[in-house]
Amino acid sequence: MAPIVSIVDVYKEYSLGKTLVPALRGVSLDVVAGEFISIAGPSGSGKTTLLNLIGCVDVATRGTVVVAGRNTAELSERELTSLRLNTIGFIFQSFNLVPVLSVFQNVEFPLLLQRKLSAPERRKRVMLLLEQVGIATHADHRPSELSGGQRQRVAVARALVGSPQLVLADEPTANLDSVTGEHIIDLMKELNERDGTTFIFSTHDARVMSHANAVIRLEDGQIVGREKPLGGAQAAGMH
Amino acid sequence: MLRLLLQVSLRNLFRSRINLLIGAIIFFYTLLLVVGGAMLDSLLGSMSRSIVGTVSGHIQLYSVTSRDPMSIWPTMGNEPDLSPMQDYQRVEGAISKLPNVKAVVPMGINGSLITSGNTVDLTLAELRGVVREEKENGKTAELEAERQSLKEHVRQIVRVLHTDLGRATEMETTEARDPEALAAVERASSDAFWQGFDEDPYGALEFLENKVAPQLPDGDLVPLRYVGTDLDGFAKSFDRMEIVDGQAVPPGRRGMLLSKFIYEQYLKLKTARRMDLIKEAVDTGALISTDPELQRYVHQNAQQTREILLQLDPLKSEQAVRALRASLGRSDGTLPELLSAFFAVTDDNFQARYAFFYKELAPLLQLYRLRVGDVLTITAFTRSGYTKSLNIPVWGTFRFKGLEKSPLAGNISLMDIMSFRELYGYLGADTSAEIQALKQEAGAQAVDRTHAEEELFGSGRKVVAEATPGLIDDKKAFPGTAANLRRKDLQQRVFDHAEISRGVVLNAAVILKDPSKLKQTLREVRELSDREHLGIYAVSWQDASGILGQLVMLARLVLYVAAFIIFVVAMVIINNAMMMATLRRTAEVGTMRAIGAQRPFVLTMVLSETLTLGVVFGAAGALLGAGIVGWVGAKGIRATADIMYFFFSGPRLYPHLSISNVIAAMGIVLVVSVVSTLYPAFLAARVPPVRAMQTDE
Ligand SMILES: Nc1ncnc2c1ncn2[C@@H]1O[C@H](COP(=O)(O)OP(=O)(O)OP(=O)(O)O)[C@@H](O)[C@H]1O
Ligand SMILES: [Mg+2]
Numbered sequence: 001m002a003p004i005v006s007i008v009d010v011y012k013e014y015s016l017g018k019t020l021v022p023a024l025r026g027v028s029l030d031v032v033a034g035e036f037i038s039i040a041g042p043s044g045s046g047k048t049t050l051l052n053l054i055g056c057v058d059v060a061t062r063g064t065v066v067v068a069g070r071n072t073a074e075l076s077e078r079e080l081t082s083l084r085l086n087t088i089g090f091i092f093q094s095f096n097l098v099p100v101l102s103v104f105q106n107v108e109f110p111l112l113l114q115r116k117l118s119a120p121e122r123r124k125r126v127m128l129l130l131e132q133v134g135i136a137t138h139a140d141h142r143p144s145e146l147s148g149g150q151r152q153r154v155a156v157a158r159a160l161v162g163s164p165q166l167v168l169a170d171e172p173t174a175n176l177d178s179v180t181g182e183h184i185i186d187l188m189k190e191l192n193e194r195d196g197t198t199f200i201f202s203t204h205d206a207r208v209m210s211h212a213n214a215v216i217r218l219e220d221g222q223i224v225g226r227e228k229p230l231g232g233a234q235a236a237g238m239h
Numbered sequence: 240m241l242r243l244l245l246q247v248s249l250r251n252l253f254r255s256r257i258n259l260l261i262g263a264i265i266f267f268y269t270l271l272l273v274v275g276g277a278m279l280d281s282l283l284g285s286m287s288r289s290i291v292g293t294v295s296g297h298i299q300l301y302s303v304t305s306r307d308p309m310s311i312w313p314t315m316g317n318e319p320d321l322s323p324m325q326d327y328q329r330v331e332g333a334i335s336k337l338p339n340v341k342a343v344v345p346m347g348i349n350g351s352l353i354t355s356g357n358t359v360d361l362t363l364a365e366l367r368g369v370v371r372e373e374k375e376n377g378k379t380a381e382l383e384a385e386r387q388s389l390k391e392h393v394r395q396i397v398r399v400l401h402t403d404l405g406r407a408t409e410m411e412t413t414e415a416r417d418p419e420a421l422a423a424v425e426r427a428s429s430d431a432f433w434q435g436f437d438e439d440p441y442g443a444l445e446f447l448e449n450k451v452a453p454q455l456p457d458g459d460l461v462p463l464r465y466v467g468t469d470l471d472g473f474a475k476s477f478d479r480m481e482i483v484d485g486q487a488v489p490p491g492r493r494g495m496l497l498s499k500f501i502y503e504q505y506l507k508l509k510t511a512r513r514m515d516l517i518k519e520a521v522d523t524g525a526l527i528s529t530d531p532e533l534q535r536y537v538h539q540n541a542q543q544t545r546e547i548l549l550q551l552d553p554l555k556s557e558q559a560v561r562a563l564r565a566s567l568g569r570s571d572g573t574l575p576e577l578l579s580a581f582f583a584v585t586d587d588n589f590q591a592r593y594a595f596f597y598k599e600l601a602p603l604l605q606l607y608r609l610r611v612g613d614v615l616t617i618t619a620f621t622r623s624g625y626t627k628s629l630n631i632p633v634w635g636t637f638r639f640k641g642l643e644k645s646p647l648a649g650n651i652s653l654m655d656i657m658s659f660r661e662l663y664g665y666l667g668a669d670t671s672a673e674i675q676a677l678k679q680e681a682g683a684q685a686v687d688r689t690h691a692e693e694e695l696f697g698s699g700r701k702v703v704a705e706a707t708p709g710l711i712d713d714k715k716a717f718p719g720t721a722a723n724l725r726r727k728d729l730q731q732r733v734f735d736h737a738e739i740s741r742g743v744v745l746n747a748a749v750i751l752k753d754p755s756k757l758k759q760t761l762r763e764v765r766e767l768s769d770r771e772h773l774g775i776y777a778v779s780w781q782d783a784s785g786i787l788g789q790l791v792m793l794a795r796l797v798l799y800v801a802a803f804i805i806f807v808v809a810m811v812i813i814n815n816a817m818m819m820a821t822l823r824r825t826a827e828v829g830t831m832r833a834i835g836a837q838r839p840f841v842l843t844m845v846l847s848e849t850l851t852l853g854v855v856f857g858a859a860g861a862l863l864g865a866g867i868v869g870w871v872g873a874k875g876i877r878a879t880a881d882i883m884y885f886f887f888s889g890p891r892l893y894p895h896l897s898i899s900n901v902i903a904a905m906g907i908v909l910v911v912s913v914v915s916t917l918y919p920a921f922l923a924a925r926v927p928p929v930r931a932m933q934t935d936e
Contacts, residue, residue, distance in 0.1 A: 048932060051932075052929055052932060055833070057832075057833050057927070057928040057929045057931070057932065058927075058929050077838075078837060081832065081835055081836070081837050081838075081928075082835070082837075084833060084834070084835045084928070085834070085835020085836075086835070090830075090833050090834060090931070092830070092931060092932065093932075096826065096827075096830040096931055098247070098827060098830070098831070099254075099827075100246075100247060100250035100251050100254060101246070101247065101250070105243070105246065108243075109243070109831075109834065110834055110835060112243050113834070113835050113836055113837075113840070114835070158834070162835075170932055
């Protein structure tokens, strides 16, 4: 099975004034469709950097990043955006909902950008997703009227509404208490199992990690291990 | 998608203080544009109505050979030096055929000083008339009584003069009086002179006219600007003109219509005029006790009773004394004392005295030095530089509706164009012949005071005589004009329209059917003149009205400049505010970009937000502005100074809102909001999607 994400010997350096800060140093990684992967590592190890490269919001200094069969280095800004829109869903640490839009409108947003569905179809799709994340009753609320956990459910629904092949989540539970955080991970796992959508998320939290069927360990910008967590499912081949 | 943008925009409206700030700027800017625009438009509209509707018309025509450009209100008071149009009849015929031309009114503007006949001259003339009539038609009891009364009146006048001279000798000022003149007054005051009057009335009258009357300060010299025109055509074309006293000059007849403003201001008995002014001020809330100008009027009225004293013959004096004593509750006092006491009004008694003045005293007096029906002698400078006098009957007074108090509109009187031509020194061939005939018939007799007047006129036109067809060198050919023309023949001759347009015309007003097409019609007129060699210049009313027209332009320019400055300021403020707003929203924008929004989407979103801001707050501002204009428009703005009547084209300016004001204001505001947001929107579109991940805020 062709990997949905294929990263080969990727380097990423940030320049801070005169000094170059190496964030990733020769990372290679394959992710197969349907996986539920966690990226773990200490602070500053490069988790976010890696996710940004996979999510096509940033480009590598060196090495190749292939997402859904497309080499991101060869794509224009426009094509990258289009790729994000149609194949990648994002879940953010701070939820990042548009405050002036209702829950429904926030979730509908990617569908409007995709311009694939008619208004009634969109409505059906949005309501389905809201039901799946258990927040349908709050469809007309503003994000500010919701709790953190509820907001992140909305964010999950928004990430999935456009039927992406891949969902990326950078520390989706960091702003939530541990119980709520686990609920969110359970929800993601449920959706992963139901539709086969690939999930890659980063976390510090060992309990959250344990839901993944593979954990990739980063340290100092390098992958130091790929393991199956306790009670986790089968692991994919390691590079 | 559009709906989403609109929703985002609308909901973002009140999200941040910055938006409120931008909204407030847009709100006030629109308000200002709407209110300012409506006010200025209304003001300009009314000003143009004043200018166009009084004399100028929409377009003025004049000869290309003129030395000065046409100016209806010349800056320094010097009438422009215009040459007559070469063939006015052809000009009128050609221009009238243009589709947008309603009427062409021939004109000529000139000014002169008129000596409002003083009481002595008038009384002596009346006395002479009675004496002559007795000679020619025999004595009657009626004429006898009239003669005695007039004699008494003249004696009264001489008495006043005598007292004046006595006072002057007491003060013994620098200039010594001519002893001969003093002797003449002494003689005219003596009983012997009056006893001998009936024996040689002509001799006595001659003595009074030549030796005594000149010592009385002459009646005022009143400046009179007049437009010589086709009076019928004028009345039809300038429909704001209305007759106040008397009647219009009958078609084809000679005559003048005096401006009511001039009539009241200069020809009314000064005391009465001041009473009117006080009355007007008091009625609008002023107090004599606090208003120094009113106090000055009261003081002048109490001091300067001479004008009244001269008018009253003994009989009337007696009546006045009786009435005044009753009114003032006094049992003694001479007429001058009583008058002084009477006119020393206060806030308490003013209204009662005003009423008493018009009820009891006015009937004894001639309120106006010139009455409708009188013949006015006008002395003007001809084009060749000589003075020329003409007697013209005054048929009535007129005013321009709404501009009654405006000195600018009120300083122009109207005259038939035939008389104008004569005064200006241009005559049609037949009139010239007519005058030649009259000249032979009547013995030429120079009028004594013409020389004095010539001195006064000295600073007037300095045009040298030119060989122009129809121009008379009146000094050689026509001495003693006034006496000649006293013959009524010329006055009563009826002329027709052909004669009006055949003769000399200096300028002409063109009235348009659709004033908004002024520019186009002006072009057509100019083309026509070139094609048909009409030899005329055509200028718009703005150009023809000199400084006033420029004022209109200036006001418009000021509004535009002000609007532009605010435009720039608003742009800078909105730009900065939008920059701040955008910087605050980079996480949100980054999220949208990460989720899959393209750059143009972000650009459109930010722009449509300010556009919405502009529409919403702009509409609110326009609405309030419309409300303000409507409110002010219903009440009207009062003209507080006389000059404002002309600008307001009436006693009040009623501003009104036109749709174009609102559209223009909204258009400008939307342009401001969009243009000032272009850069912030561009920046927003460049927010990198990674910003979504950076949750450091
Ligand atoms: N925009 C940036 N500019 C400069 N250096 C950066 C930037 N982003 C990340 N880095 C650096 O790159 C390295 C990796 O950072 P990254 O954010 O990927 O770590 P992380 O594993 O996500 O850490 P955390 O657990 O704290 O979120 C760090 O040393 C960080 O300082
Ligand atoms: Mg991180």
